[in-house]
Amino acid sequence: MAKIVTKNLNLWYGGFHALKGINSSFEANRITAIIGPSGCGKSTLLRVFNRMNDLIEGVRTDGEVLIDNMNILNSYADLVTLRKKVGMVFQRPNPFPLSIYENIVFGEKIHAESITRDKLDEIVEVSLKDVLLWDELKDKLNEPALRLSLEQKQRLCIARLIAVKPDVLLMDEPCSTLDPQATARVEELMRELKNKYTIIIVTHNMQQAARVSDDTGFMLLGELIEFGKTQELFTAPRDKRTEDYITGRYG
């Protein structure tokens, strides 16, 4: 079932045409990777899905982005609800300078008008269990999140998203600052999480895209050149430009 559908999506940064007529369909409970060279528009596309690009001056978008059949590009779309539903993990983990506990409940405190301590405790436990951090951190919940390792910080950021019960997790190079072992553990976590969420990951690391995703899209110069099952795209791409990029001939 399609969770996110884009129809003839175009985006301009001022006069620069960054996304050109993107038609795509992102399936629920699958991991979709978006790959492509720097500046191809993959992060821009990701940021369309929770309208993060709105923060940039001079951005103009047309076409449709349907999430659960609702066009989120409509000017009357509720951005707070959208960003609760579609959360984002960034390249560098960005925990707040608060305790581990406060990081996780931060979103819930904003979104819920009143909530009991017991309920918050439950959210912290469930969220940390979901990112496989509970056993490590259950006795350190009041310690500053900034003291955690990079991998733990990234997991904590994922837990912070999960705490507000999103449907979609957007991940922009989530492992680029992690070492190979931490990367492997975060990838394993992604595989666990896809049972509950729709995950879209932007990555420069093609091996990561090949390892972790079910579907892959290849972008070049603002166009979505090819989109399909990861296994097919990496063994038998249909488009020569995809072939050239994934075999390192593009340049």
Place this chain on the structure above:
Amino acid sequence: MERHVDEELKELNKDILKMGALAEETIYKSIEALKNRDKEMAKSVIDNDVNIDTLELAVDEKCIDLIARYQPMAKDLRFITTGMKINAELERIADIAVDIAQRTLELVDKPLLKPLVDIPKLAAVAQNMVKMSIDAFVKGDIALAKKVLLSDSDADQLRNVVQKELIDDYMVKDGTTAPRAVQLLLIARFLERICDHTTNIAEDVIYMVQAEVVRHHPEKLKNGQ
């Protein structure tokens, strides 16, 4: 854009070509030994098998090394994995040539059962199929790969002719010919098996070039795909 891996892929291509040449030569010698009742040549086929085994291991190692170091994708991946499979097929072909040489050694000390007519024809078909399949791999030539697949029925027919003649004209009529006739039957069977291995190579080449699996899907070839 020339990549560092391209040089290594070319080397791999050369090694597989060499493996193919060795396999071809081995079949040729095993059949020459049979036709000329040449014990020395038959023995040399058996002795030289170790060289093919050594090259097979080296090619395999190179493929694994390329996969580990470059994590190839798309046509690079298909080329390397196909190379590995073809390497194994060629080693099997060379082993079969050794089987033929061993049968020849059994036959040379015994009186000639009959002049060899169809077995050399079958051997020529087999040699040609090996050559075509290797050429198809090296050039990435789909048309040639399909020609190999079509040649397989010629090999089957010739094997059947040899089989029928040996059974009906010799073994049934005179049981004392059986020990020699069985050796020739086996040789015909071995040659036909070599042809089967070349069809595997041809199917792998089609996958390598157009990423389509035709193995176990003969209808895809009949439909002209």
